[in-house]
Amino acid sequence: MSAATASVDTNRARPADAIASWSRRNAWVLGLIGLMILLLLFTKAIQPRYGPIPIQGLGTSVLPLALAAVAQAVVVIGGGIDLSIGSMMALTSVISAMLMKNQSDAFGVGVVIGVLVLGVLLGAANGSLVMVTRVPDIVVTLAMSFVWAGLALLIAPRPGGAAVGWLKALVVGPFLNEWIPKAAVVLLVVVAVSWIPISRSRFGLYLYAIGSNRLAAFRSGVPVGRTRVMAYAVTGFFAALAGLSLTASTGIGTPVPGPYTLLSVAAIVLGGVNLAGGRGGVFGPIVGVVVLQLIQTDMTFLSIDSNLALVAQGVILIGVVMVGSLLEMRRRRT
Amino acid sequence: MSAAVTTFRRDPARSMQVLFRDQPVIPLAGLLVVLVIVMQIAQPGIVTLNWANVIVRGAIPLAILAGCQTLTMLTGGIDLSVGAIASMAGFVTATFVNSAGGPAEGILVALVVAMVAGLVTGIGVGVFRVHPLIMTLGMSFIVLGFANVWQLQNVQTGAGVPSMLTALGTGTILGFIPTGLLVFVPLALVILIGLRRTGYGRLLYAVGDNPISARLSGARSWQVLVTLYVISALLAGIAGLLLSGFTNTASVSLADSSVLPSVAAAVIGGTSIMGGRGGYGGSMVGALILSVLAALLTVLGLPEASRQIVFGAIIVIVAAAYTRVTAEG
Numbered sequence: 294m295s296a297a298t299a300s301v302d303t304n305r306a307r308p309a310d311a312i313a314s315w316s317r318r319n320a321w322v323l324g325l326i327g328l329m330i331l332l333l334l335f336t337k338a339i340q341p342r343y344g345p346i347p348i349q350g351l352g353t354s355v356l357p358l359a360l361a362a363v364a365q366a367v368v369v370i371g372g373g374i375d376l377s378i379g380s381m382m383a384l385t386s387v388i389s390a391m392l393m394k395n396q397s398d399a400f401g402v403g404v405v406i407g408v409l410v411l412g413v414l415l416g417a418a419n420g421s422l423v424m425v426t427r428v429p430d431i432v433v434t435l436a437m438s439f440v441w442a443g444l445a446l447l448i449a450p451r452p453g454g455a456a457v458g459w460l461k462a463l464v465v466g467p468f469l470n471e472w473i474p475k476a477a478v479v480l481l482v483v484v485a486v487s488w489i490p491i492s493r494s495r496f497g498l499y500l501y502a503i504g505s506n507r508l509a510a511f512r513s514g515v516p517v518g519r520t521r522v523m524a525y526a527v528t529g530f531f532a533a534l535a536g537l538s539l540t541a542s543t544g545i546g547t548p549v550p551g552p553y554t555l556l557s558v559a560a561i562v563l564g565g566v567n568l569a570g571g572r573g574g575v576f577g578p579i580v581g582v583v584v585l586q587l588i589q590t591d592m593t594f595l596s597i598d599s600n601l602a603l604v605a606q607g608v609i610l611i612g613v614v615m616v617g618s619l620l621e622m623r624r625r626r627t
Numbered sequence: 628m629s630a631a632v633t634t635f636r637r638d639p640a641r642s643m644q645v646l647f648r649d650q651p652v653i654p655l656a657g658l659l660v661v662l663v664i665v666m667q668i669a670q671p672g673i674v675t676l677n678w679a680n681v682i683v684r685g686a687i688p689l690a691i692l693a694g695c696q697t698l699t700m701l702t703g704g705i706d707l708s709v710g711a712i713a714s715m716a717g718f719v720t721a722t723f724v725n726s727a728g729g730p731a732e733g734i735l736v737a738l739v740v741a742m743v744a745g746l747v748t749g750i751g752v753g754v755f756r757v758h759p760l761i762m763t764l765g766m767s768f769i770v771l772g773f774a775n776v777w778q779l780q781n782v783q784t785g786a787g788v789p790s791m792l793t794a795l796g797t798g799t800i801l802g803f804i805p806t807g808l809l810v811f812v813p814l815a816l817v818i819l820i821g822l823r824r825t826g827y828g829r830l831l832y833a834v835g836d837n838p839i840s841a842r843l844s845g846a847r848s849w850q851v852l853v854t855l856y857v858i859s860a861l862l863a864g865i866a867g868l869l870l871s872g873f874t875n876t877a878s879v880s881l882a883d884s885s886v887l888p889s890v891a892a893a894v895i896g897g898t899s900i901m902g903g904r905g906g907y908g909g910s911m912v913g914a915l916i917l918s919v920l921a922a923l924l925t926v927l928g929l930p931e932a933s934r935q936i937v938f939g940a941i942i943v944i945v946a947a948a949y950t951r952v953t954a955e956g
Contacts, residue, residue, distance in 0.1 A: 374760075426947035429900045431705070431760075435887060436946070439939030446932030555707070555764055568758050600775035607768030614762070615755045622756070 321565035322577040329580055332587040340594045345471040347590075352474025353464050355586045356538045357382065359480055361553040362560035362578035363488065364531035369561055371524035372504040372570030373423065373430040378532045379554035380441035381415050383547065385536030387445045390454025390546025401457030409533050415441065416529015420522035438554065445548040454546040464541045476542075480579065483534060488575050491527060500524055505571025559610045560585060562617075585609070648953050651897030651909040659912060662919045670926045676803040682918050684797065684805035684873060688713070690914035691811065691866035692882070692889035693896065694818050695859040697910045700893055701822075702835040702855060703902030704759030708748060709863035709889060711767035712741045713882035715774040716864035717871030721788050722781045730789030738864045744770050745860025746853065753852030763856075774879040788871050796872025807869055814865065818907045831855065835902025891942045892917055897949055904953070 316323055336343050361378050368375045385408050392404045423433045468475040491497050499520040502510040511517045535553065540546055557578075558568075564581035566573030585606060592602040646653060667674045692709050699706040716737040723733025744766055751762040798806035822828035833841040834848045842848060863882075870885070871877050896913035898905025920941065924934040 422943060426943060427950045428943065428946040432890075432894050432900055432946050433943055435890060436939040436942035439887070439935045439942070443932045443935030443939065446935065447930070450930075450932070558761065558764065562761055568761065598776055598779070600772045600779070603772030603775065604769045605772075607765040607772065610768070611751055611757060611762060611765035614757045614765075615751065618756045 322574070322580065325564065325577060325580045325584060329584050329587065332584060332591065336587060336591050336594065339591065343594075345467065348472060349465070349467055349474040349476075351583070351586060351590070352476035352480075353542050355582050356464055356476045356480055356542060357535050357551075358553060358556055358560065358586075359579045359582045360483075360531055360535035360538055361557040362564065362582050363484055363575045364528045364535060365554075365557035366561045366564065366566050366573060366575045366578045367488075367500070367531065368430075368524050368528040369566050369568060370504050370570060370573055371500045371521060372507060373521060373524060374434065374558070374568070375416075375419060375525065375528050375532075376431060376434040376554050377419060377438035377441055378528070378535070378557055379550035379552070380438040380445065381412065381529060381532040382536040382539060382553055383550040384415070384441045384445040384448075385412055385533040386539040387449045387454070387546035387548050389537055390456060390540045391449055392454075393457045393460070393540070394453075394455045396457060398457050398459050401460055404457075405460070405537060408537060409530060412529040412531075412533020412536070413526045414529070416532065417522055417526040419529065420525025423525065424518050424522055438550070442548075442550050445550075449546060449548045452545050452547045454540075456540045456544050460537070460541045461544060464538060476538075484575060484579070487530070492574075496520065496523055501571055503570075556585075559606070562610065563613050644952050651906075651949075652912055655896065655909055655912040655916065659916050659919065662916060662923060666919065666923050666926065669923065673926065680799055680803050680805055682915070682922060684807050686914045686918035687805065687807040687811045688866045688870040688873060688882070689885055689888055689892060689917065690911050691814065691862050691869070692885055693892035693910040693914045694814070694907055695862045695866075696889050696893040697896070697898045697905060697907050698818070698822075698831060698855055698862075699759065699859055700835075700898045700900050701831045701902060701905055702852060703838075703900075704752065704763075704852075704855075705890065705900065706748075706763045706856070706859050706863070707760065707886060708744065708763040708767040708770060709859065709866070710882045710884075710886035711770040711774070712744055712860050712863040713867030713870060713885070714879050715744075715770050716741050716867035717788075717792075717881050718774055718877045718879050719777065720792065720868060721871060721877030722777065724787050724789050730791050733789065734868060737868070738861060741860045741864030741867075742857050745857040745863075748860065749853035749856030752856060753849035771879060778879055788875050788877050792868055792872030793875050794872070796869055797875070807873070810865065810869060814862070815907065815911060822907060827851070827854070832903055837903070888917055888938075889914075891938070894942060895945045899949075899953075 361382060364378050365375060388411065389404055389408045392407075393401050396404070419434055419437050422428075422437065423430050426433065463479055464476045466475050467473060468478045492500075499510070499515045500523075502513070502515050503517050503520050507517060539551075560581040561573070561578040562568060562581075563584065564573065564576075564578030566578060588605060588609065589599075589602045592605060593599060663674060692713065695706050695709045719737040719740065720730060720733035723736060724730055726732055728735075748762050748766045751757040751766075752759050795806050795810060800806060800809075822831065830841070830846050830851045833844070833846055834851050838848060866885075867882055870882055874881065892913035893905070893910045894900065894913070895916060896905065896907075896909025896911070898910060917938075920938070921934065924937055929937070
């Protein structure tokens with residue numbers, strides 16, 4: 294909804310106004326990018342040797358969580374929440390690692406495509422259950438997280454499998470310039486190629502509409518049920534991508550879900566997505582993931598106990614949301 | 628009024644719905660009995676007093692944690708910090724076992740820390756209007772982080788679960804009554820009576836059912852919420868103490884795996900996550916059902932993986948059944 298009106302505004306307004314209104318609308322993400330740059334500079338200041346190699350490592354290590362955050366952002370924008378993302382990642386990661394073991398590169402391409410399709414199906418299953426049972430999203434996806442994690446354990450009782458060479462090479466090392474991690478390029482390309490067309494499509498419009506006011510959307514003729522199922526399917530797609538990136542970066546498939554579900558919720562909130570739905574994008578959450586990771590890195594460099602870094606993550610998460618809701622309260626009052 | 632009553636009586640399907648909606652404990656108890664019978668058929672002779680004892684004492688910590696979820700869900704919230712707080716309580720108590728004050732000092736410290744964490748959560752949710760999911764999630768990071776720091780400082784001094792807690796967790800009275808019930812029964816009575824008979828209990832329902840009308844009727848919802856999260860954290864701390872006694876281990880991740888089952892127990896028990904509907908009776912039976920179910924699946928020889936799948940499927944089915952019944956009733 295907002296996307297359409299916004300683009301009309303920018304066409305009419307003068308360039309300077311357009312930039313001003315664009316930055317006003319994206320103030321949160323711009324602030325977050327500023328915070329990320331400050332953190333990078335700070336990291337360089339406290340650790341002069343922080344250079345290209347750690348930057349490349351940063352790219353590789355944030356990739357799974359960044360994709361998980363994108364997955365969570367899509368469904369939350371549509372007014373839902375998916376607590377099974379971590380389990381879907383474990384399932385897709387295990388399946389891809391098992392299938393790719395001792396296989397050729399060409400077969401690996403087939404596996405990647407197959408796993409992405411599987412991700413869409415898993416997500417669609419979540420969404421259909423939410424629709425058919427009319428049980429709150431949080432309960433259904435919580436229960437399904439058991440199911441997907443159980444399936445992952447059935448397929449591989451212990452970590453194993455392998456990733457084909459090109460998949461591993463895709464997420465490690467630099468791209469063109471030694472300062473640009475290949476993983477970051479892969480992330481941006483994948484998200485840009487898949488999310489931008491989605492968000493500009495009719496479905497994208499419907500997604501924001503049902504997220505901001507489901508009843509109003511329904512009365513305006515938005516197919517609410519179909520849109521919600523599709524939102525979950527897109528989330529499943531990104532969760533499968535996150536699972537593949539786990540396989541790629543670790544080289545094996547692990548059947549036990551990592552902490553990604555809850556961290557993805559943290560990252561999207563930090564990235565400016567409103568948990569009530571209807572507001573936010575997917576690039577903010579990606580920056581949010583990088584910020585969270587950088588804070589952890591900095592605390593390691595400052596030789597602060599890594600456990601206090603966990604505390605800091607919690608404090609930041611709560612602090613960000615508190616500031617956000619205070620701003621919201623003030624805006625409503627004025 | 629009287630007309631409505633007679634229609635309920637004359638239509639059996641409708642009266643079933645009303646029964647499900649108003650007294651979920653009765654059909655749930657039926658489900659529990661069915662599960663126990665299936666258990667007996669699957670492995671004849673397994674259902675004994677001793678077996679019941681094991682099931683009940685395993686279900687006690689889960690039932691207390693389900694209490695945390697029930698209370699918070701009544702106001703439309705959820706408490707994901709119960710796992711971290713429970714683990715922390717068990718662990719902190721264990722590190723105090725050799726101190727001058729003995730286990731009592733440890734328990735006191737653990738519960739006070741838990742309540743402080745709950746107070747902060749409550750202020751965040753009640754005063755600053757942070758979404759409970761986020762607030763309790765963030766709090767669980769904070770508690771876990773501090774517990775880890777505490778663990779590093781106490782590695783040398785050594786730690787052990789106080790014998791008092793192992794006795795509470797694993798002991799029996801007269802050979803078949805779990806000792807943990809000595810703690811659980813009073814707690815459960817306080818929650819049950821508190822929810823039904825006290826003003827505070829009704830305020831929880833009011834705030835969850837319709838926050839605006841609750842505010843207009845003079846309820847100070849921030850006070851209700853702050854108190855609620857302190858109570859929830861205290862309950863989680865007590866559950867952690869019992870859990871560390873039951874398993875005879877003290878670890879900072881002891882209760883992590885109980886968080887989602889505790890939500891499941893409350894949902895199975897008929898408490899709506901949207902707030903305003905539910906009660907503790909159903910949650911207790913829900914926790915028992917989950918424990919019996921886990922035991923049943925083990926007896927059937929299913930691996931852990933299949934157990935998880937069945938677990939998840941049952942939660943969806945039961946929740947769907949509730950939603951159907953309550954929406955049409």
